[in-house]
Amino acid sequence: MLNRKDLLGIKELSVEEINLILDTAAGFKDVLGRDIKKVPTLRGRTAVNLFFEPSTRTRTSFELAAKRLSTDVINFSVPTSSVVKGESLIDTALTVQALGADFIIIRHSSSGVPHLLAKKLMASVINAGDGTNEHPTQALLDAFTIREKKGKIKGLKIAIVGDITHSRVAKSNIYCLKKLGAKVRLIGPPTLIPNEIKGMGIDIFHDMEAGLKDVDVLMTLRIQMERQGKGFFPSTEEYSRNWGLTSERLSLAKDDAVVMHPGPMNRGIEITSEVADGPNSLILDQVTNGLAVRMAVMYLLEGVKR
Amino acid sequence: MRILIKNGHIIDPSQGVDGVGDVLIQNGKIKEIKRKKSGGPPFPKGEGKGRGKNPGLRTIDASGLYVLPGLVDMHVHLREPGFEYKETIKTGTMAAVKGGFTTVCCMPNTYPVNDNASVTEFIIRKAAQEGFCTVFPIGAVTKGQKGEELAEIGTMINEGCIAFSDDGQPVMNSLIMRRALEYSKTFDVPIISHCEDLTLSEGGVMNEGLLSVTLGLTGIPAEVETIMVYRDISLTALTGGRLHIAHVSTEGSVNLIRDAKKKGINVTAETCPHYFSITEDAVKGYNSNAKVNPPLRTVRDIEAIKEGLRDGTIDVISTDHAPHHVDEKLREFDMAPFGISGLETALSLSLKLVQQGILSLNHLVKKMALNPAGILQIDKGTLKVGADADMVIVDQNKEFKVEAERFVSKGKNTPFEGWVLRGMPTLTISKGRVYEW
Helix, strand or coil: CCCCCCCCCCCCCCCHHHHHHHHHHHHHHHHHCCCCCCCCCCCEEEEEEEECCCCCHHHHHHHHHHHHHHEEEEEHHHHHHHHHCCCCHHHHHHHHHCCCCEEEEECCCCCCCHHHHHHHCCCEEEEECCCCCCHHHHHHHHHHHHHHHHCCCCCCEEECCCCCCCCHHHHHHHHHHHHCCCCCCEEHHHHCCCCCCCCHCCCECCCCHHHHCCCCCCEEECCCCCHHCCCCCHHHHHHHHHHEEEEHHHHCCCCCCCCCCCCCEEEECCCCCCHHCCCCCCCCHHHHHHHHHHHHHHHHHHHHHC | CCCEEEEEEEEEHHHHHEEEEEEEEEEEEEEEEEEEEHHHCCCCCCCCCCCCCCCCEEEECCCCCCEEEEEEEEEEEECCCCCCCCCCHHHHHHHHCCCEEEEEEECCCCCCCCCCHHHHHHHHHHHHHHHEEEEEEEEEEHCCCCCCCCCCCCHHHHHHCCCCCCCCCCCCCCHHHHHHHHHHHHHHCCEEECCCHHHHHCCCCCEHHHHHHCCCCCCCCCHHHHHHHHHHHHHHHCCCEEECCCCCHHHHHHHEEEEEHHCCCCCEECCCCCHHHCHHHHCCCCCCHHCCCCCCCCCCHHHHHHHHHHHCCCCEECCEEEEEEEHHCCCCCCCCCEEEEECCCCCCCCCCHHCCCCHHHHHHHHHHHHHHHHCCCCCHHHHHHHCCCCEEEECCCCECCCCHHHHCCCCCCCCCCCCEEEEEEEEEEEEEEEEEE
């Protein structure tokens, strides 16, 4: 079991804890392959999806993971909540807890919100993405997917391409993959890669062709349209020309390189359909594995309290 | 009513006093100051409580303690009018007196903004009625602090403003800043600049660096401050106005100010205790009580600021006392307001500089009393005969633990919670009254 109440980020996790989650997820993945995909493990528990930012895939994944564990799930999303009436974050969270939530799965546009709630609440807080800080379950499912496909993570050359500065997925993946012994490199325009990150022992490439050489795993990130016109890059077209993942560029990586994307994709911008739907793509495996990993996280956190 | 403070170690750089002696106060003014060695007739013996041979004489034994002029804080936010839930003139000045300050200058970012004579008049009147210490308002440079049109500086001076600042906001328009530095020459008052290039700091909530990246918080690079420090120094050289740079937080600013002073440009500068006491590390764990603007920086900046204090580049230690309600700080880090409640920890944190050998106590008194009074041209920060009897007695060995719950300020927002500090004010005399802790 994990020796912690909350899952706030990968930063705080030890290698042993990460491996425990991945190993446990493997067990749950077997369950998901059965005819009856539900186990009674967490029957009688309640999980609340507290999403202050729009999300479909992560919310659905957590919802289904909870249901597969026989946990009741409530979805609490901003447009229908009292937040629009001016309720404070803490009050909203306390209200949700008072309803009897054992797990509060939170997504928020401000970094550190899960940490604040974790201090104030008895319930287990699971970070489903906070600002530009972390998205730990995404990194765990990515690690799970790589491990499943490649048999290991240690020693692999892994490139993350795109907007690192604003990506909590990238941050969590950097911490996770580094801890598991991968060689991580970042590729993208200098405006979207914080220079300070070099201090973490990570190589930075602005030239995509150079960066892709001999890479085992390629993760492309979604380019958010709202970055356009803010001076990060002149246009999505120019971005695509320089950092879009095409078949030609993919051929620079190792022959058995795999391609990942946390979704949702902008086809034709950061990745071409040819690559996204091609034989090297693990994009749909990521989604499936997300379910198993989230089941594992809930199961392991619940063990702490009982 | 007379008060005799006996046997204290008096430090008053305004008249070069640094030694054991007595101070006699009569009718709220310094009547006499006498060093032990200087001889002359002794002061009348007091019996305390106004009885005995000298009725009306209260004697305070300050043996083993320091007697300093009441401290002058040229940068506080008293929040009144408009934000009385954060602080009032009454509670803010109470916090000042508890912290050893007997004069505070309040910034104009109230609601309404102190950009006209009637708000100034309100603050002066309220402070006279309810204030525990002397309050001098600082007026806005521009109407509504919008940075567009000059406020009625001359009229506000007539009502009691002693300096002008859009603090909380920079005057982004260089032409308006130029005009402010020029126009204010008429009245010989300083323009206090909050140096922040808003276009560069956009969205920032803490110092920019590896830590901001790993916390996922938007950074404010040091250049946000230095760019504006350089601009304002340049405009001061151009106009011959008087510039005072508020809350210096970076090494680059210290260097620019040092160079400007060497060139004879009329610039003064202040820093605050949090900028020489703690680094950005205080933000870890998303501690919104360490969210302040300018942001807490790095060890390197702290060292540069200490050097700037030591060599005289930085003239003043102010608090930038910025009280906020607990509910405002207990929220998303991005949305929590900037600011630290500083009045009740400032002197003790600054005494660390004396303990570390960076400043002598005499120097510290200059930075916290004489220099700000000089910059503002107010008759404070001195124990000269005839001056207001504003003073503070400091026990340099007394330790206390910082507990925000015990602050008299409404603002409990301190990043120093739980710190044990050595040296604190034990008695303050302000507006003729004695406050003891």
